[in-house]
Amino acid sequence: MEPIIRTENLSIQFGGHRAVDGVNFKMQAKHFKSIIGPNGAGKTTFFNLLSGELKPTEGEIFLRGKSLASDSSIERTRKGLGRSFQITNVFPNLTVLENVRLAVQSREKVRFNFIKHYLQYKAITNEAVEKLEQVLLGNKVNAVASQLSHGEKRKLEIAMLLALNTEILLLDEPTAGMSLEEVPTILEVIRSIKEQGDKTILLIEHKMDMILDLSDSIMVLFNGKLLADGTPSEIMDNETVQNAYLGGLYDEQLIKT
Amino acid sequence: MGQEKYYSLKNVIFLIIIIALIFFPYVADSRTLTILMTQVFIFSILAMSYDILLGYTGIVSFGHAMFFGIGAYTTAILLSMYDNTMMIFLISIIVGMIFTGFVSFLVGLLTLRLKSHFFAMLTLAISGLFLVVAEKWRTVTKGNDGFTFRAPDLFRDRVFFYFFVLVCLVVAFLVLRRFVTSPLGKVLIAVRENEQRTRSLGFRTLHYKVIASIVAGVVASLSGSLYAISLRFVNTSVMSMDITLDALLMTIIGGVGTLVGPIVGSFVIEIAQHYLSGLANDYPIFERWIIFFGMLYILVVIFFPKGIVGTVYVKYLTWKSKKSRPQQPKQSVPLVKDKERLE
Numbered sequence: 391m392e393p394i395i396r397t398e399n400l401s402i403q404f405g406g407h408r409a410v411d412g413v414n415f416k417m418q419a420k421h422f423k424s425i426i427g428p429n430g431a432g433k434t435t436f437f438n439l440l441s442g443e444l445k446p447t448e449g450e451i452f453l454r455g456k457s458l459a460s461d462s463s464i465e466r467t468r469k470g471l472g473r474s475f476q477i478t479n480v481f482p483n484l485t486v487l488e489n490v491r492l493a494v495q496s497r498e499k500v501r502f503n504f505i506k507h508y509l510q511y512k513a514i515t516n517e518a519v520e521k522l523e524q525v526l527l528g529n530k531v532n533a534v535a536s537q538l539s540h541g542e543k544r545k546l547e548i549a550m551l552l553a554l555n556t557e558i559l560l561l562d563e564p565t566a567g568m569s570l571e572e573v574p575t576i577l578e579v580i581r582s583i584k585e586q587g588d589k590t591i592l593l594i595e596h597k598m599d600m601i602l603d604l605s606d607s608i609m610v611l612f613n614g615k616l617l618a619d620g621t622p623s624e625i626m627d628n629e630t631v632q633n634a635y636l637g638g639l640y641d642e643q644l645i646k647t
Numbered sequence: 648m649g650q651e652k653y654y655s656l657k658n659v660i661f662l663i664i665i666i667a668l669i670f671f672p673y674v675a676d677s678r679t680l681t682i683l684m685t686q687v688f689i690f691s692i693l694a695m696s697y698d699i700l701l702g703y704t705g706i707v708s709f710g711h712a713m714f715f716g717i718g719a720y721t722t723a724i725l726l727s728m729y730d731n732t733m734m735i736f737l738i739s740i741i742v743g744m745i746f747t748g749f750v751s752f753l754v755g756l757l758t759l760r761l762k763s764h765f766f767a768m769l770t771l772a773i774s775g776l777f778l779v780v781a782e783k784w785r786t787v788t789k790g791n792d793g794f795t796f797r798a799p800d801l802f803r804d805r806v807f808f809y810f811f812v813l814v815c816l817v818v819a820f821l822v823l824r825r826f827v828t829s830p831l832g833k834v835l836i837a838v839r840e841n842e843q844r845t846r847s848l849g850f851r852t853l854h855y856k857v858i859a860s861i862v863a864g865v866v867a868s869l870s871g872s873l874y875a876i877s878l879r880f881v882n883t884s885v886m887s888m889d890i891t892l893d894a895l896l897m898t899i900i901g902g903v904g905t906l907v908g909p910i911v912g913s914f915v916i917e918i919a920q921h922y923l924s925g926l927a928n929d930y931p932i933f934e935r936w937i938i939f940f941g942m943l944y945i946l947v948v949i950f951f952p953k954g955i956v957g958t959v960y961v962k963y964l965t966w967k968s969k970k971s972r973p974q975q976p977k978q979s980v981p982l983v984k985d986k987e988r989l990e
Contacts, residue, residue: 463846491833492833495833501850503830504830507825508833
């Protein structure tokens with residue numbers, strides 16, 4: 391089967407540093423893949439390349455077999471490649487509802503209408519509220535986004551991504567900087583998206599239990615290179631991975647204690 | 648925001664102010680005051696158009712005077728070339744609007760790709776270019792000296808002109824209010840808030856910025872046309888940096904990101920200018936009234952960064968939320984539900 395998304399020798403160079411180095415990766419539709427790797431392994435850079443925030447120095451990305459080289463992030467979103475950001479990236483002075491409504495508006499192609507009042511689009515508002523309830527933010531609809539807690543902002547990110555309703559979801563550390571009590575909520579939200587079964591999800595995470603719980607497959611990035619790609623059990627048994635990533639982490643912990 | 652109703656407090660105040668303004672020329676016995684208010688309205692339209700750029704889309708432009716100037720020159724030139732009839736005047740407004748729309752489309756397309764401060768510099772340069780054209784194209788513009796022309800006869804009656812400008816202001820206000828509350832307006836605000844994020848939601852932000860620039864330009868041209876009529880004279884000062892700075896000050900003092908703000912700002916600045924320079928007869932220091940003005944401006948930016956209307960609005964919101972606080976315990980119920988769903 392033709393993979394829905396595929397990269398060929400994808401590389402980017404910042405000065406003398408190759409942040410992503412010759413990554414060949416492919417992914418089937420409706421699959422759940424996690425990306426792991428130590429800090430600085432190039433995970434977020436890889437996402438930025440996929441979503442068009444950065445241009446690769448070498449290599450290409452194919453969406454349903456077609457090259458994305460000439461598409462900006464705008465086109466990629468419209469073609470079904472939506473992403474959330476690791477550093478929370480919402481519209482700070484708008485209300486939570488308006489944040490999500492903008493995403494719905496984009497998907498519904500209500501872009502250039504300047505004659506009707508925005509409240510006349512009841513369906514858009516309703517859907518935005520629905521998405522907010524799905525991520526358990528239903529009680530914060532009218533709060534201003536900048537006044538949300540960190541965890542709530544992360545939920546808002548996901549609600550906006552859901553509202554775009556793209557086929558592929560790129561989730562960049564949805565639990566980054568969250569308190570322990572908040573993590574299960576996000577886990578629940580992601581699980582519910584997965585269980586709907588119509589989305590291809592690519593997730594960057596550090597929390598191994600969460601990854602093992604959700605993923606169909608895992609890929610490991612290390613120094614910008616693709617170290618391994620396989621089912622969770624394969625990855626856990628892979629010696630190189632253990633040495634490079636898991637091993638390294640445990641060693642650090644040993645030194646600390 | 649909340650649901651907007653037709654009989655809301657906002658609309659009632661709006662209506663009262665309109666009625667007060669309708670009776671104003673009959674109550675105020677001096678012609679000077681009527682003329683002053685007309686001037687306030689004209690600059691309100693200009694400042695509102697500038698606010699579409701600055702307050703709603705987050706674009707800082709130093710070239711807004713060129714649109715104002717194009718409107719003023721179009722009206723003046725057409726009225727002096729042809730008859731001074733109402734018809735020609737209305738045509739000149741439309742011609743001016745179409746011309747500025749075209750110019751701001753081209754300028755926007757070329758410059759709005761740039762980052763904010765580069766864009767600001769480039770607009771300064773382009774409006775400088777228009778100023779030079781107005782100065783050197785002597786056969787049409789009579790250069791720096793400018794020229795007088797005859798306004799349509801109906802406008803000889805200052806009260807009629809007052810009403811005409813008032814209607815223009817109200818129409819411009821209503822049209823722009825609908826513009827900024829439309830889905831498109833919401834995207835403009837999103838561009839102001841976070842352009843990169845707007846792009847990643849799939850909006851082509853350049854298109855929106857160009858549209859904002861066209862709308863702002865067209866409305867500025869209308870105020871330019873009215874300004875030319877109010878003076879019955881036009882020279883290169885309508886293209887000068889002072890006009891842009893006036894619009895900028897009015898918008899910031901009144902309140903960025905609201906449409907009422909620029910109107911209040913224009914009222915405050917025009918009235919203050921009038922009376923401060925009037926004081927010069929008694930106190931010579933007020934010959935330099937602009938010094939006081941500079942100080943006032945600095946104080947406003949330091950203490951009321953949201954401008955007059957913005958500050959009042961925030962005060963109103965906190966007052967309202969204090970009033971509704973007793974009902975809040977109800978809202979914490981869903982939180983408990985969240986926890987239950989977790990477990």
